[in-house]
Amino acid sequence: MQLKILKRGAEADICLATWNGNKAIIKTRKPKSYRNPLLDLKIRKQRTLKESQIMSEVKSFGIPSPVVYCVNVKKAEIIMQEIPGTPIHDLQESQIILLSKIMGRLVGIMHKNGIMHGDLTTSNFILFNNTVYTIDFGLSHKTLKPEDHAVDLRLIKEILNSAHAQIMNPCWQNFLSGYKSVVGTSQFARITNIVSQIESRGRYATVV
Numbered sequence: 001m002q003l004k005i006l007k008r009g010a011e012a013d014i015c016l017a018t019w020n021g022n023k024a025i026i027k028t029r030k031p032k033s034y035r036n037p038l039l040d041l042k043i044r045k046q047r048t049l050k051e052s053q054i055m056s057e058v059k060s061f062g063i064p065s066p067v068v069y070c071v072n073v074k075k076a077e078i079i080m081q082e083i084p085g086t087p088i089h090d091l092q093e094s095q096i097i098l099l100s101k102i103m104g105r106l107v108g109i110m111h112k113n114g115i116m117h118g119d120l121t122t123s124n125f126i127l128f129n130n131t132v133y134t135i136d137f138g139l140s141h142k143t144l145k146p147e148d149h150a151v152d153l154r155l156i157k158e159i160l161n162s163a164h165a166q167i168m169n170p171c172w173q174n175f176l177s178g179y180k181s182v183v184g185t186s187q188f189a190r191i192t193n194i195v196s197q198i199e200s201r202g203r204y205a206t207v208v
Helices: 037-060 093-112 146-163 165-183 185-199
Strands: 004-008 012-019 022-029 068-072 077-081 125-128 131-134
Touching (some): 022 037, 037 077, 146 165
Antiparallel strands (some): 004 012, 068 077, 125 131
């Protein structure tokens, strides 16, 4: 199997390959030399298994995401479908504004079903064939805690503010609108209130 390195990250390497005739992404978690080797392997196995399970689970909620082709727990490796679209981050500003509502709705669906993504950026949403896919569940975990969901919202807001500063306000309002349409008024108020509390500590701007 020929591999093409797409990204070397702190946690994992991402490669492009072919799997049964289809283009695929191979994500391999890298060993950490500062950890005990047995503990390190155990952690990488657990995180690989959890990520693959959550990737499959979110599809059952209706979240477009890559298909998991194969999981090699011993190698801490996931082979998954390549989504050959364009990251939301790289689209025209007018498209990003419009698609922010869809991003908000997708995050709302995840949260409503007890999944925190953990790494919400506009690069982890990909537009392909007029569908927005969510990728990279490496930091995701199962939780219904509003505090955890607030962390997701705080992160995507921070990304919008830094990477898309010129269109931050309409993007954020559209994101919140899509999110609220799924989680409902009461839960929306609860979670955004927690984000406001975090922001009031002085590091972040006001939420709404």
